[in-house]
Amino acid sequence: MKFKTKLWKRGKMSFATTVPHIVLLNLDPESKKYNVIWEYDDRSDKWTVSPSS
Secondary structure: OOOOOOEEEOOOOOEEEOOOHHHHOOOOOOOOOOOEEEEEEOOOOEEEEEEOO
16 A cells, blocks of 8 residues: 655754554544554654554
């Protein structure tokens, strides 16, 4: 599955992007606030997102 999103500059060294809804299926951002952890795996060349504890 692939998603195309926009990336825009927020500051001198800061960027932002949108997150496809399907990425958030295991979370409930509508009723809870989350701090999330983004991890990149060099071997699989993939990003994952998970809630932090």
